[in-house]
Amino acid sequence: MRRVTLFINGTSRNGKVVAVYGSLADLLSVASSKLGIKAVNIFNSKGGLIDDIALIRDDDVLYVSEGDAFIAPLRDSEAQHFNAHTxxxxxxxxxxxxxxxxxxxxxxxxxxxxxxxxxxxxxxxxxxxxxxxxxxxxxxxxxxxxxxxxxxxxxxxxxxxxxxxxxxxxxxxxxxxxxxxxxxxxxSQPADDHSPISRKEFVRFLLATSTKSELRCQGANLQGVKMLCTNAEGASLKGCNFEDPAGLKANLEGANLKGVDMEGSQMTGINLRVATLKNAKLKNCNLRGATLAGTDLENCDLSGCDLQEANLRGSNVKGAIFEEMLTPLHMSQSVR
The missing domain is CATH 3.30.710.10 (Potassium Channel Kv1.1; Chain A)
Incomplete structure (x- = not known):
């Protein structure tokens, strides 16, 4: 019975001694199992391709490849030099x-x-x-x-x-x-319900949300948030808190809040000057002292709102709902 030593192509380490029997296909199967590769070709030490098992002699050193060409293994001294410099x-x-x-x-x-x-x-x-x-x-x-x-x-x-x-x-x-x-x-996580959300964080949520998708920030704490000219059309800000205990007023001047749902939100002193709130839902909101000058409130639901000391000068309130307001809307506020 002939015995040979098998190495993976290009290496001279971790060789396996196996017995040669049967056909070349049998030897390739043994090589695959022993070396953990898909053996396709077998070469002798000079790089010659072995295509017949009869060409293999006892104690031959053979190199097995997965189909790639023969790569001569480095001698120990060469390998040490190579490893030291690579x-x-x-x-x-x-x-x-x-x-x-x-x-x-x-x-x-x-x-x-x-x-x-x-x-x-x-x-x-x-x-x-x-x-x-x-x-x-x-x-x-x-x-x-x-x-x-x-x-x-x-x-x-x-x-x-x-x-x-x-x-x-x-x-x-x-x-x-x-x-x-x-x-x-x-x-990447939504802000905690009880912690203020910064303008940067809120704008990041807006930018990440498709204009055809809903942005929901229900119950969020937006104390002192500033979002000049922000587009939040169709967003859900129901029950949000825009008030700041330190006295900072939320600033949404010029923001596009068309169709936004802000029902029940706390917005004392908020600046919504020249903002667009057409078709928005502001039912039961606290807008005491809010600046709504020049704001588009067409068809906006303001029922149940507290508008005491709010500035509505020049606002468009066509079709707006003011039923059951906590503070009556006076003509002195110069709405249109």
Whole structure:
């Protein structure tokens, strides 16, 4: 019985000694099983393609490829010289291979990756049959980690769960990335019902919402918010609080609030000058001291509103509903 030593094409490590029997197809099947690859071609030590099992002699050293051309393995001295001068390495993360440089993995000196792939191999890193370093983590969540180390920025694909990436950042000890992810995740969540929402946050929600979709901020606390000339047409701001205990007045001057639902909102002293509130629902709102000068209130439902000391000078109230108002609308307010 003949015995041969099999190596993956281009390597001279982790060889497997196998018995030769049957046909060439049988040997390829054994090579696939032993080396963990899909064996297609077998070469002798000089790169000759073996197409007949009869050509194989006892104690031959053979190289198995997945269909690629023969690659001569480096001698030990050459390999040591090559490894000393190359910065490239391959990671097998959860079955997916990533090729990168050692210097990339060392960019965060205190991280686990820096300790794993520093000059001293204190981790005893395991390698697969091709020499790729094995890491038992999710490849989807590892990819943004590697991109961060490459570019210094958080780069993710659409649809990826940022909580998973955050968990990986914490696992590998990349604290600055973890902090960035925490901010991104926090900003992507709706503001707490009892905390004020900033103009920047509200505008971000507006920009992220299609004009054909509903924006719902029901019950939100919008204390002191400033949204000059903002377009919130059709939004739902029902039961929102625009009042500020420090005395700051919410400023929605010139905002497009056509068809907006702000029923039951607290808007003492709010500035809605020259804003568009056509067909809006402001039923039971507190508009005491509000500035509504030049505001388009056509067909707006203002029933049950408190308009005491409100400035309605020059407003368009055609078709507006003022039934059961807490404060009667006086002609001195010069509406039209």
């Amino acid at each position: 910065d490239w390495l391959t990671l097998n993360v959860g079955g997916r291979c990533f090729t990168t440089t050692r210097s990339t993995l060392l960019k965060e000196p205190e991280s686990m990756l820096a300790h794993m792939f520093g000059d001293k191999d204190v981790w005893g890193n395991k390698q697969d049959g091709r020499g790729a370093y094995l890491i038992d983590r999710s490849p989807d969540y590892f990819e943004p980690i590697l991109n961060y180390l490459r570019h210094g920025q958080l780069i993710t694909n659409d649809g990826i769960n940022l909580l998973g990436v955050l968990e990986e950042a914490r696992f590998f000890g990349i604290e600055r990335l973890a902090e960035q992810l925490e901010v991104v995740i926090r900003n």
